[in-house]
Amino acid sequence: MAVVYRRSKGLTDAQTHYCPGCTHGVAHKLVAEAMEELDIIGTTVGIAPVGCSVFAYDYFACDMQEAAHGRAPAVATGIKRAHPDLAVFTYQGDGDLAAIGTAEIVHAAMRGEKITTIFINNAIYGMTGGQMAPTTLVGQTATTAPLGRQQEHYGSPIRMAELLSTLDGCVYAERVTLTDVPNILKAKKAIKKAFELQLSGAGFTFVEILSTCPTNWGLTPLDAIGWLKEHMIPYFPLGVYADRMEERRHDA
Amino acid sequence: MAKELWKGNEAVAEAAIRAGCRFFFGYPITPQNEIPEYFSRHLPEHGGCFLQAESEIAAINMTYGAAGSGVRVMTSSSSPGISLKQEGITYIAGAELPVVIVNMMRGGPGLGNIAPSQSDYFQATRGGGNGDYRTVVLAPSTIQEAADLTQEAFDIADVYRIPVLVLADGLIGQMMEAIEWRSPKPRSLPPKDWATDGSRGKRGHNVVNSLYIETEDCTALNRKLQQKHELITKNEIRYEEFMTRDAEVLFVSYGTTARVAHAAVLKLRKDGVKAGLFRPITLWPFPEAALRACAQQTNVKAVVTAEMSMGQMLDDVKIAVNGAKPVRFVGTGGGTIPTPAELMDEAQKAIEEVWNHGRRIPALQRAN
Numbered sequence: 001m002a003v004v005y006r007r008s009k010g011l012t013d014a015q016t017h018y019c020p021g022c023t024h025g026v027a028h029k030l031v032a033e034a035m036e037e038l039d040i041i042g043t044t045v046g047i048a049p050v051g052c053s054v055f056a057y058d059y060f061a062c063d064m065q066e067a068a069h070g071r072a073p074a075v076a077t078g079i080k081r082a083h084p085d086l087a088v089f090t091y092q093g094d095g096d097l098a099a100i101g102t103a104e105i106v107h108a109a110m111r112g113e114k115i116t117t118i119f120i121n122n123a124i125y126g127m128t129g130g131q132m133a134p135t136t137l138v139g140q141t142a143t144t145a146p147l148g149r150q151q152e153h154y155g156s157p158i159r160m161a162e163l164l165s166t167l168d169g170c171v172y173a174e175r176v177t178l179t180d181v182p183n184i185l186k187a188k189k190a191i192k193k194a195f196e197l198q199l200s201g202a203g204f205t206f207v208e209i210l211s212t213c214p215t216n217w218g219l220t221p222l223d224a225i226g227w228l229k230e231h232m233i234p235y236f237p238l239g240v241y242a243d244r245m246e247e248r249r250h251d252a
Numbered sequence: 253m254a255k256e257l258w259k260g261n262e263a264v265a266e267a268a269i270r271a272g273c274r275f276f277f278g279y280p281i282t283p284q285n286e287i288p289e290y291f292s293r294h295l296p297e298h299g300g301c302f303l304q305a306e307s308e309i310a311a312i313n314m315t316y317g318a319a320g321s322g323v324r325v326m327t328s329s330s331s332p333g334i335s336l337k338q339e340g341i342t343y344i345a346g347a348e349l350p351v352v353i354v355n356m357m358r359g360g361p362g363l364g365n366i367a368p369s370q371s372d373y374f375q376a377t378r379g380g381g382n383g384d385y386r387t388v389v390l391a392p393s394t395i396q397e398a399a400d401l402t403q404e405a406f407d408i409a410d411v412y413r414i415p416v417l418v419l420a421d422g423l424i425g426q427m428m429e430a431i432e433w434r435s436p437k438p439r440s441l442p443p444k445d446w447a448t449d450g451s452r453g454k455r456g457h458n459v460v461n462s463l464y465i466e467t468e469d470c471t472a473l474n475r476k477l478q479q480k481h482e483l484i485t486k487n488e489i490r491y492e493e494f495m496t497r498d499a500e501v502l503f504v505s506y507g508t509t510a511r512v513a514h515a516a517v518l519k520l521r522k523d524g525v526k527a528g529l530f531r532p533i534t535l536w537p538f539p540e541a542a543l544r545a546c547a548q549q550t551n552v553k554a555v556v557t558a559e560m561s562m563g564q565m566l567d568d569v570k571i572a573v574n575g576a577k578p579v580r581f582v583g584t585g586g587g588t589i590p591t592p593a594e595l596m597d598e599a600q601k602a603i604e605e606v607w608n609h610g611r612r613i614p615a616l617q618r619a620n
């Protein structure tokens with residue numbers, strides 16, 4: 001019988017703990033498939049964040065380290081500088097990357113650290129129960145913003161792909177989402193490209209994935225996808241924000 | 253081997269390189285800047301990597317990552333920077349990674365100043381980060397010892413998979429002394445088969461982690477760490493005694509202050525007062541039993557703890573002496589180094605107190 005689908009070798013057999021309809025699982029699958037297709041599972045080290053994806057170290061089949069909240073890019077830097085031959089990636093949520101770990105991500109990008117960062121933007125602190133994130137939309141409610149995020153109090157949400165794309169060391173930054181099959185395929189392509197650029201030694205590579213948190217948004221998985229399309233994509237437009245290797249190719 | 257003149261900070265960095273450390277992550281702060289500067293000049297020659305991080309928090313986490321991937325790695329800082337590293341240090345302890353951290357202490361609290369101090373003793377020996385963990389704390393009092401202990405720190409870290417702190421101060425960091433390069437006695441080091449250096453299809457995936465979500469698992473980790481701490485306490489305690497056999501007044505001091513106490517002992521002896529010095533070299537594990545035995549000698553009438561703090565090691569000295577003899581304290585905070593005369597005064601007071609003014613110490617030499 002022909003095998004039409006199987007679990008990626010980039011994943012362990014562990015059952016994930018994610019809520020039904022959470023897109024963290026889809027993102028894991030894409031990273032795992034990218035590693036498998038590039039044949040780098042045995043030469044990759046991943047860094048799990050503090051957040052809902054903290055147990056990613058049990059799910060990815062490559063070597064893994066678990067970092068303190070927000071410090072994954074620093075941990076990745078230590079590994080990559082010690083082992084330039086390894087592929088190193090961080091997998092981080094928006095609280096992890098865009099709040100407590102802002103300094104670490106900005107400076108890893110500035111240095112052109114040859115790592116890949118997978119950024120799960122679900123506009124909320126999932127793990128701790130739905131508190132406001134730096135990416136929470138204006139008006140969006142959170143347990144610490146019961147009336148919705150107020151701009152005069154908290155400003156507007158941070159757009160990380162755009163911000164990091166201003167740094168020369170960031171050779172690739174793209175924002176994707178997982179709302180349907182075409183977008184999932186685009187996301188996969190972006191992740192694979194990021195790893196390929198890292199392996200070629202180009203510099204820092206960044207894939208922001210607009211994701212859902214049905215549990216803390218208080219929506220069904222399907223409604224969560226709808227909410228993401230309606231509210232998140234207009235504020236966080238999908239697309240490529242930096243592709244410096246492509247630019248260099250054009251310049252040459 | 254011929255003696256060479258070395259500045260403390262540079263000797264520490266060179267010692268690390270001699271110990272096989274090829275990776276250093278740090279952030280500038282006085283009075284330890286010569287350490288990162290030395291690494292930045294010399295690590296590339298050895299095929300290693302020096303990286304100036306964006307903060308001490310980033311530096312310690314880079315150190316965590318590199319240590320987790322199996323290489324010898326070090327970070328250094330001074331007091332305020334070491335405060336920032338506490339998060340990383342507790343993760344390193346929890347994940348059981350071998351890391352060497354140097355603290356060239358300066359005056360505090362807060363921004364304090366850049367003068368030598370010993371006021372991070374509590375932070376170093378009690379653990380400034382969260383959770384039940386220990387760091388081995390080595391306290392050199394000469395540049396020679398700083399060079400020796402820094403080399404050995406890497407072996408201790410590897411053998412026990414534990415963070416090792418070299419705790420010195422701005423004076424040790426900035427001073428120059430003649431030293432001789434020598435290697436620590438070789439130890440058999442366990443293989444780093446837990447490191448995340450790529451499974452290469454030859455083993456399962458390795459995980460470096462300090463999260464144990466099931467309480468039984470976290471309790472088991474704590475028990476394992478405790479057993480390790482007990483083993484270190486059994487094997488690694490170090491101290492030095494100077495003129496303690498017949499001492500009536502026993503100073504207890506470490507690092508820079510032990511140098512001052514050493515001078516005070518010699519001056520007191522000249523004046524006919526039998527003084528001695530007990531110098532802990534490992535601050536954790538603290539040489540508790542050895543100090544107790546020393547203080548319990550019938551000749552010892554009083555113990556005087558001298559520190560460049562407002563009384564931190566004092567707690568450990570009191571625990572060790574356990575009420576057997578009166579324990580006094582002399583010390584200074586905020587970056588002042590006490591003079592031998594101050595220590596001699598305290599010794600005199602101690603003896604007066606014990607003998608209830610029965611015998612006065614002959615005229616003390618105040619010059620220092």
Ligand SMILES: Cc1ncc(C[n+]2csc(CCOP(=O)(O)OP(=O)(O)O)c2C)c(N)n1
Pocket residue numbers: 050051052053069092093094095096097120122124125126127128133
């Ligand atoms: C130093 C520290 N501060 C706070 C926390 C608590 N904490 C755990 S996860 C988290 C937020 C995670 O949110 P995010 O990064 O968006 O990930 P998500 O769960 O949404 O995937 C926080 C604040 C912690 N573990 N450590």
Ligand code: SF4
Pocket residue numbers: 017018019021022023024052122126127212213214215216
């Ligand atoms: S809380 Fe949200 S982000 Fe976390 S697993 Fe559940 S749905 Fe996913």
Ligand SMILES: [Mg+2]
Pocket residue numbers: 093094095120121122123124125126133
């Ligand atoms: Mg989130």
